[in-house]
Amino acid sequence: MTTAAPRELTRNQSLVLGALTQAEGPLSAYTILDRLRDEGFRAPLQVYRALDKLLASGLVHRLESLNAFIACAHPDCHGHGMIAFAICGDCGQVNEFTDDAIRERLGAWSAANDFQTEKTIVEIRGHCAACRAH
Amino acid sequence: MTTAAPRELTRNQSLVLGALTQAEGPLSAYTILDRLRDEGFRAPLQVYRALDKLLASGLVHRLESLNAFIACAHPDCHGHGMIAFAICGDCGQVNEFTDDAIRERLGAWSAANDFQTEKTIVEIRGHCAACRAH
């Protein structure tokens, strides 16, 4: 997997990335929009267009099971092929991690089935230790 | 992981399951609704309520990256903890499979991080062999 061009960010892209970086958890596109109204954002498309670029460059990840977005937890080493997320349904905290064995197994399945992988989604939903401690 | 109670299906649940079984690929809730209008379905909630039960019993799976649903490909052995899907972005075909190594690695991460897993999502998006052959 290769890292996308780290081209300079535009104003809108920087604002969206900033909103996600400041947030302590994932944000929906519409929540981002609300948080950037003071900066002049008026329409969802302004957010989605910025997100498209940020996703392509690996600076932001999409959580499919949440329809939400989060800043990459490893801002220096984006671009690896498989990223997994553990999502606590109680506090909303997200833990980002990678696992070479999982990546290898998914790669093996793709090879065995002649399937060309474009994106891999691994998300585990559950309850974190802190929340389970009541 | 334990299989949910295989209680008898109601009429609505049977109709929704039937629509998904007949379909050759995943269906959105609104597509199911359209296909069941002749059976008397009028509102999205009729579909979503039936889907809730079918998902809980393992007869149907939700594809998070597609916001769509598909009948379980192994109707006899539902209830296993991790199911992976390979989704072709061209033809829409979905391949369902399991992998003990992946399940084991995700379980190891959960144990190491004191995370109680409730649901695991593994989806790979890409292009199947048939579609890549033009």
Place this chain on the structure above:
DNA sequence: TCGCACACGTTATAGCATTACACAATGTAA
């Protein structure tokens, strides 16, 4: 100067999911 690529702004619309209220059928404990 022309044409192209890209980012941006706005309005409208499409697609996915839930809330809220009302009613009927069933099972069960008092």
Place this chain on the structure above:
DNA sequence: TTACATTGTGTAATGCTATAACGTGTGCGA
């Protein structure tokens, strides 16, 4: 039997997520 809880159902309204289809402006290489 009465009272209550549970479960499934029907309908309308609403909310959340994402994209289509316009048009504008700017920078840059041919």
